[in-house]
Amino acid sequence: xxxxxxxxxxxxxxxVTTTVTPLLxxxxxxxxxxxxxxxxxxxxxxxxxxxxxVYVSQVSPHAPAAFxxxxxxxGVSLLVAPVAGWSSSTVLLRVYLAVLSGxxxxxxxxxxxxxxxxxxxxxxxxxxxxxWVTLFYGPQAMPNHWVAIGALVCVGCCLRVRKDPxxxxxxxxxGAGAALMAWMRxxxxxxxxLPLFALLVGVRGWRxxxxxxxxxxxxxxxAGAWTxxxxxxxxxxxRRLADASRIQGGLGWNIAVDDQMxxxxxxxxxxxxxxxxPNAAVxxxxxxxxVLAALGLVVALRTGRATATAxxxxxxxxxxxxxxxxxxxxxxxxLLPAYALLAIPxxxxxxxxxxxxxxxxxxxxxxxxxxxxxxxxxxxYTVLSxxxxxxxxxHRDWDRTAAELRNLGVRPPCLLTGDYxxxxxxxxxxxxxxxxxxxxxxxREGILETAERIPVAALVAPGGGPPEYARxxxxxxxxxxxLHVAPTGTRAVAGPR
Numbered sequence: 001x002x003x004x005x006x007x008x009x010x011x012x013x014x015x016v017t018t019t020v021t022p023l024l025x026x027x028x029x030x031x032x033x034x035x036x037x038x039x040x041x042x043x044x045x046x047x048x049x050x051x052x053x054v055y056v057s058q059v060s061p062h063a064p065a066a067f068x069x070x071x072x073x074x075g076v077s078l079l080v081a082p083v084a085g086w087s088s089s090t091v092l093l094r095v096y097l098a099v100l101s102g103x104x105x106x107x108x109x110x111x112x113x114x115x116x117x118x119x120x121x122x123x124x125x126x127x128x129x130x131x132w133v134t135l136f137y138g139p140q141a142m143p144n145h146w147v148a149i150g151a152l153v154c155v156g157c158c159l160r161v162r163k164d165p166x167x168x169x170x171x172x173x174x175g176a177g178a179a180l181m182a183w184m185r186x187x188x189x190x191x192x193x194l195p196l197f198a199l200l201v202g203v204r205g206w207r208x209x210x211x212x213x214x215x216x217x218x219x220x221x222x223a224g225a226w227t228x229x230x231x232x233x234x235x236x237x238x239r240r241l242a243d244a245s246r247i248q249g250g251l252g253w254n255i256a257v258d259d260q261m262x263x264x265x266x267x268x269x270x271x272x273x274x275x276x277x278p279n280a281a282v283x284x285x286x287x288x289x290x291v292l293a294a295l296g297l298v299v300a301l302r303t304g305r306a307t308a309t310a311x312x313x314x315x316x317x318x319x320x321x322x323x324x325x326x327x328x329x330x331x332x333x334x335l336l337p338a339y340a341l342l343a344i345p346x347x348x349x350x351x352x353x354x355x356x357x358x359x360x361x362x363x364x365x366x367x368x369x370x371x372x373x374x375x376x377x378x379x380x381y382t383v384l385s386x387x388x389x390x391x392x393x394x395h396r397d398w399d400r401t402a403a404e405l406r407n408l409g410v411r412p413p414c415l416l417t418g419d420y421x422x423x424x425x426x427x428x429x430x431x432x433x434x435x436x437x438x439x440x441x442x443x444r445e446g447i448l449e450t451a452e453r454i455p456v457a458a459l460v461a462p463g464g465g466p467p468e469y470a471r472x473x474x475x476x477x478x479x480x481x482x483l484h485v486a487p488t489g490t491r492a493v494a495g496p497r
Contacts, residue, residue, distance in 0.1 A: 026122035027109045034129035035102030038139045041381075042388055044094035047395030049268075052141040053426035056080055062088035063412075064431040066422050067441040070234055070243035073143065073226055075183030080141050098139040104149045105129060108340075111156035111173055114163070115308045116344060124347035128340050130377055132266070132384035133332040143184035144333040148340035150184065151192045153177030154218070155315050155341060158196050159308050161211045171210060175218035181337075182222025187244075189219055191322055192337055195314040247438045249328040256323060259330035261286065266387035271329035282383065285376050289342060296345030299352040309345045316341035395423075397479035401459070402427035404478040408485050410455040417447055418470075419461035419481070435467070444469055451486040458484040 048056060054066045058077040083089075083096045109125045116124075128134055128148075137145045154177030160170035181189035196215060199206040227237050234240035245251040249271075259273035264282050267273075277283065293313055300309035320338040323330070350373075354366040398420065405416075405428050414430040422439065425432035433442035433450075442450075448469060450456055458470035460482040466473075473484040 026118055027106050027125060030109070030122050030125040030129060031102045031106035033126075034105055034135075034138065035098050037129070038098040038101070038135055039095065041135055041384055042094070042098075042139050043392060044091040044098075044139070046094070046388065046392045047090055047399055048423065048426060049140065049142075049391070049395070050420070050423045053423040055141050056084045056093070057426050060084045060088065060426075061086070063426045063429045066426065066432050067434070067439045068233075069247055069438055070240045071247055073183060073185055073222065074229070075146065075180070075185075075222065076141050076143050078183065079146065084141075093141065094139040097141065101138040101145060101149075104146075108149045108152035108156070111153045111160070111170070111177070112344065113160075115156065115159055116305065116348065120344065120348045120351060123351060124344040127347055128343040130380055131339060132380040132387065133336060134339070135380075135384055136268075136387055137333050137336065142333065144188075144336045146184045147181050147188045147192070148336040150177045150180030150189070151315065151319065151337040152340050154181065154193065154215070155196070155312055158211060158215065159311060161208060162206060162307075165208060165210075171214050174211060175214035178215050178218025179221045182219045183225070184222070186219075186223045186226045187322070188319065188337060189222065192315050192319045192341075193219060194318045195311060199311070251322070251326050253325065254328040255325055256327055256330050257325075259328075260324065260332070260335065263330040263332045264383070266332075266383045266390070267330075268333070268387065268391065269329070269331050271331075273330050281375075281379050285379070288372075289346065292346040292349045293342050295349035295352075296347075299348050300345065303348075305348070309348070312341050312345060397481075398424045398427050400479045401481050401483070404476065405430075405457055405483060405485075408457075408476060408483065410457050410485060414455040414457070415447065415450050416457055416459060417442075418457075418459035418466065418484075419464055421459055424459060456486040458486075460484065 053063075054068065054072065055076040057063050057066045058068065058074070059081040079100075080093060080097070083093050087093070105125060105128075109121045112121050129138075134145065134148075154174055157170040157173035157177060160167050161174060164170070178189060178193060181192060193215060197212075200208060200212045200215070226240075230237045230240040234243060256273075258277075259270050261277060261283060262273050262275060263270040264286060265278040293316075297306070297309050297313060300306045316338045319341065320335055323334040327334075350369055354362055354369050356362050401424050405411075405414075405424075410416075410428065410430065412429040414428065415433055416425040416428065416430045417433045417435070421432040421434065432439075433447055434440050435442060435444050435447065444467070447456060458466050458473070460466050462480050466482070466484045470484040470486070473486050476483045476485065
């Protein structure tokens with residue numbers, strides 16, 4: 001057959017098909033629901049807490065930078081800088097962090113693709129995101145949630161590289177997750193990564209020089225900055241670690257399991273951690289968690305996911321060790337990295353319980369598990385609601401105190417000292433100073449000299465007393481605080497120096 005040179009060429013139709021990865025929708029729904037829940041359940045207008053004011057003040061033009069004590073790291077300040085660096089709006093900052101934490105959770109769960117089924121990752125993300133402590137700290141300028149996100153990314157990507165050494169995206173992800181942890185809390189990053197380093201160095205089948213280098217480089221970025229700052233401001237790394245240990249009550253063998261249990265009721269800082277244990281409904285999920293994690297390992301042995309599950313559980317365990325056995329007080333947020341890692345094998349166990357061979361539904365077991373999860377969610381919501389209400393009330397009192405200080409003439413530039421001086425100083429736009437304790441950054445003489453130049457006030461909480469040099473100063477009361485405001489020319493009233 002001859003083809004005419006003038007004949008139009010016959011072109012086969014090209015069919016373009018677009019497919020949406022099955023990971024996209026379930027994980028995006030979980031992440032979106034997490035962001036929405038934060039915005040609905042944690043008021044964006046809730047003022048900054050004590051630690052938040054320290055981190056935010058480092059980059060905010062609203063107030064002078066508060067004293068940055070040895071245990072802290074600069075990651076949170078860098079995280080909030082895009083908003084706090086130009087706006088003093090707490091609402092804007094909370095919305096930014098809520099959206100960012102939701103996006104971060106999505107990518108953290110995606111890091112586990114190919115290691116667990118999508119349904120497991122979605123349920124694991126939902127379990128972690130529905131904890132009251134996750135919802136409470138997601139929109140806050142605090143490091144622990146971001147250590148948890150970094151832990152998920154780092155461990156998931158390390159497991160992917162071990163499975164497929166050519167996975168370059170996972171290699172970069174492992175380093176990025178390690179860096180995120182290290183910038184937020186370098187010591188926490190080391191504890192999370194400890195099993196990974198042990199495997200990469202000590203087990204032949206795990207030896208991946210590129211992965212080891214990526215993990216070390218990631219940790220080194222945050223730890224390196226922390227070390228440079230240690231030499232510049234704290235007398236070196238050893239001195240900084242010693243100061244950090246002292247501020248935290250002396251790190252060593254301290255069984256804090258009972259302290260963490262007492263904190264589950266919504267005590268954001270349990271120090272000293274005294275009082276009765278919460279009721280059984282509040283504690284139940286904490287005791288069920290390790291049982292389901294162990295069941296998740298059994299499921300993994302049967303489904304060929306033993307390595308991924310065992311490594312995840314090991315990293316979760318080492319992440320929890322310092323806060324369960326090496327510190328003398330408790331805060332629920334300390335265990336967020338462990339909860340994030342445990343959520344995946346726990347989800348695997350729950351899904352295995354409610355499905356039989358071939359994925360068939362077990363109605364009785366499913367109903368029991370469903371009722372248990374509903375009860376768990378009810379408890380988490382109740383604790384979250386009470387914690388938010390109590391915290392918001394505290395922050396409103398701080399805001400009222402700052403407003404009263406402005407009415408009394410204590411306006412920037414100014415200096416506050418005494419009880420709760422650090423957060424209230426941020427609210428008022430003042431600097432904060434302490435002559436003793438973990439945040440000591442000024443002397444008595446320095447305060448009196450400052451009072452001769454700018455407004456100075458000493459804050460006294462209920463049950464406390466003012467510093468001796470502030471006793472002659474006029475006293476005002478607001479929101480339970482006594483405000484001792486230095487008059488102009490304090491040299492005449494402060495007594496001999």
